[in-house]
Amino acid sequence: MDYFNFPVKPKEHTILELREFSRKLVRELGFMRPSLADSDLAPSAVHAIIEIGLVPGIQARNLASVLRLDKSNTSRQVAKLETLGLVSRESADDDGRSFRLHLTETGQKLREKIDRFATDQVSNALRQLTSAEQQTLIRSLALYTDALTQNNAGKAQRPEGSADQQILQGYQPGCIGDIASLHARYYSRASGFGVFFERRVATELAEFAQALPAKNKALWLYVENGKTLGSIAIDGDETTGIAHLRWFIVDDALRGSGVGRRLLSLAMDFVDDRFDETYLWTFKGLDAARHLYESSGFKLTDEAEGSQWGTTVVEQRFSRSSDNVRG
Template sequence: MDFVDSPAQSRDATILELRDFSRKLVRELGFMRSTLADSDLAPSAVHAVLEIGMRPGVNARDLAQTLRLDKSNTSRQIARMEADGLVERRTSPDDARSSELHLTAQGQALRRRIDRFATEQVSSALRRLLPADQQALLRSLALYADALAQDNGAKPSAAAPGGPLIEEGYRPGCIGDIASLHARFYAAHWHFGAFFEQRVATELAAFAGALPAAGKALWLGVENGRTLASLAIDGDPHTGVAHLRWFIVDDGLRGSGMGRELMTRAMDFVDEQGFQETWLWTFKGLDAARHLYESFGFALREEAEGAQWGATVTEQRFSRIKPKPGR
């Protein structure tokens, strides 16, 4: 009997079958449930635990890219896992303003439990396949996963096509977001506590409540309704002196240019308003921030130990004198 090759299946039919198989895989692996892999975590958080465990020291931005999540979603996941004692942030040895993510002992225990669950799930399924079919499955899935990754990597994110937008002025929720950004960062790096968070929230609320006002402005980096970066100018037109305050950028936006863009807008503002001097407080050790300030003309004017924020640190006062015309 002659062998006759059957006609190739149409591309449309192949697409429909792959979509059907993909939906079935999602259901059978448990991704439709609110929790995954014998844990109390959502599927995205389970994947975050696994990625951090496999890549100790990964930063929030790279984690977001790996998981195909937007930065604000990733930040919320990390904050929840920190609160649950699963993840901790450590200062990057290369940049004191950047954080590396590591699993805690509790997070490592959860990762091992997830691994056991997944291994048993896959092992049970593979027992139903012949060895040759198992290898064919591996090759096919590898090809399909690589094709998806190449296609997704070539496309901009639909969730945030242009990244966070910079908005000027108060917007609902920004006070809590900014206070939270400050509290998490300075607790991790400088051991500040409730006193510091309360002070940031109280003073920022009073400032925002007075807007709009002469010589004062607030800029926010906003993505999906959340504030992920901020900077304010609190100026007094009568003295010609402005105070740069509440400058912070979420870890997921480090290296994105957000900080420099906020500084550019702020310096344009103080020059347009005619302020002769702009000053700020920071702490010794924040080298990346210092380089940014100095690139905009700020210089260190004084340095001393202080505890006005609830913990003893080496405080530094920087100021920028408005360039004179023609110089």
């Protein structure tokens, strides 16, 4: 592969270029139009349809966080979608003050139409780029959007207290099913995994949880209303001094909240006191996750095609030395 040294531009110039590219994206993708994706709905309503479809049962307050809207605007948006017969709600607690949102059959059909429109739009644009240019684009956009997300998360106020108040350590009843479900839904979309993968996650996690508590193992859970919405585990070997980071995942509704970064920070604090090295396995193409790992000191050490999860994917091994942190 050839590498080119481009002249470094002043930061002010880079900012102006990114702002111009962002404006062009907004215009070309249609966000300035009164309706989006041939749906007869405003852009914010289309995004609400997409997010509810991605996370069936999402609560309205979490939808507001994902869409970066306040509660009153989100309530009006949801009410409009209900009136149009696109969204239904069900009570999420005994007092009826919290609701979970689902797409109706009509809403699901509209979401499929929006998906086809967006897929065609992106596909037609990508035909004008080489494969190498496409991968560079994905990597760069992942870094840029993750940086924006982290910046916005730092400014946001969490309505129900800090993440630490809702993070529990150790096994909690129901967490195995919740974590397996989070993995199954996410990796079904990302990598096409099915029942083989979900069963393996549930089986291995149950075996791990049964060994807790243990001084070389730990499990952290982010819990809301008794439901696990995020997790991370450390499975350490005292003989080798090496720890395995496992089952790190956060519900889609918590994207940009800082919960994932906090879970990873707790896990790293645990291993740095006990182990010399930490490693994890992930899959090529999950660039936002890769950026989070690398920002915490992990480096790519191995990459190979594998099919042990029921579907052929490119597996990646990342490692992190505790010595670099201690030193």
